[in-house]
Amino acid sequence: GQTLAILGPSGAGKSTMVNLLLRFYDYEEGSITLDGLELKDLNRKYVRSQFAVVMQEPFLYSKTLRENIVLGRHTASEAEAMEAATAAAIHESIQAFEKKYDTPVGERGVTLSGGQRQRVAIARAVLRDAPILVLDDALSAVDTRTESAILDALRQRRGRHTTILIAHRLSTCLLYTSPSPRDRQK
Numbered sequence: 001g002q003t004l005a006i007l008g009p010s011g012a013g014k015s016t017m018v019n020l021l022l023r024f025y026d027y028e029e030g031s032i033t034l035d036g037l038e039l040k041d042l043n044r045k046y047v048r049s050q051f052a053v054v055m056q057e058p059f060l061y062s063k064t065l066r067e068n069i070v071l072g073r074h075t076a077s078e079a080e081a082m083e084a085a086t087a088a089a090i091h092e093s094i095q096a097f098e099k100k101y102d103t104p105v106g107e108r109g110v111t112l113s114g115g116q117r118q119r120v121a122i123a124r125a126v127l128r129d130a131p132i133l134v135l136d137d138a139l140s141a142v143d144t145r146t147e148s149a150i151l152d153a154l155r156q157r158r159g160r161h162t163t164i165l166i167a168h169r170l171s172t173c174l175l176y177t178s179p180s181p182r183d184r185q186k
Contacts, residue, residue: 005165014166015055018136021164023047052130054138058121060109065094066101068109068120072128084127087153089146090119114141122150132162139167 008014020027023044032039039047052072060068069085070076076084081101085091093116097103109117118141125133133154139147154163 001159001162003163003165005167007167015136018053018055018134018164018166021047021134022051022053050130051132051134052125052128053134053136054118054121054125056118056137056140058109058117058138060105060112060117060120062104062107064099064102064104065097065120068105069101069123069127072124072130076127081123081127084123085120087126087150087156088119088123089142089149089153090116090123093119115143115146118142119146119150126154126157130161132164133157134164134166136166 006014006017019025020032021039023039023042026040034042034047034050061071066078066081069081073080078101082091085094094100094103103111105111105120109120112120118138122135122138125135139150142150157163
């Protein structure tokens with residue numbers, strides 16, 4: 001239920017850490033534990049089921065916006081998909097499309113901007129509701145107002161989910177780790 005913000009320049013090993021956490025390859029030295037259990041002793045499928053990851057360049061399928069959002073949780077209701085899209089600050093953009101959630105996005109999301117692709121991937125991760133959310137520079141293509149809105153929505157998950165926020169910009173880490181405007185009013 002804690003938040004970890006990792007800040008560093010390109011090449012510092014931030015994405016390598018994500019690859020190790022997801023067991024895309026195993027470490028030879030040291031120790032990484034998940035709930036007190038050695039990561040490399042756990043089944044890869046189980047480990048990956050514990051994470052929802054949004055990369056800087058997310059992959060979208062040549063399907064509709066709805067299908068891309070519910071990809072990690074096919075049983076999600078329309079309302080749940082819209083709630084996740086709202087948290088990812090993409091719902092209003094989707095509503096502006098002629099076919100709304102039924103809009104095809106093309107291979108790798110080619111019909112969307114970089115920021116829209118990132119926000120669709122964030123909606124997918126939020127809807128998946130995994131115990132650990134990893135944002136690997138996943139807000140690099142959104143403006144600061146949208147970034148703030150997304151981080152505010154993600155703050156509502158605090159205490160219920162672990163969040164690992166990886167960024168190049170100090171402002172992203174500070175925005176997420178600082179109290180939300182709602183918290184400051186209390």
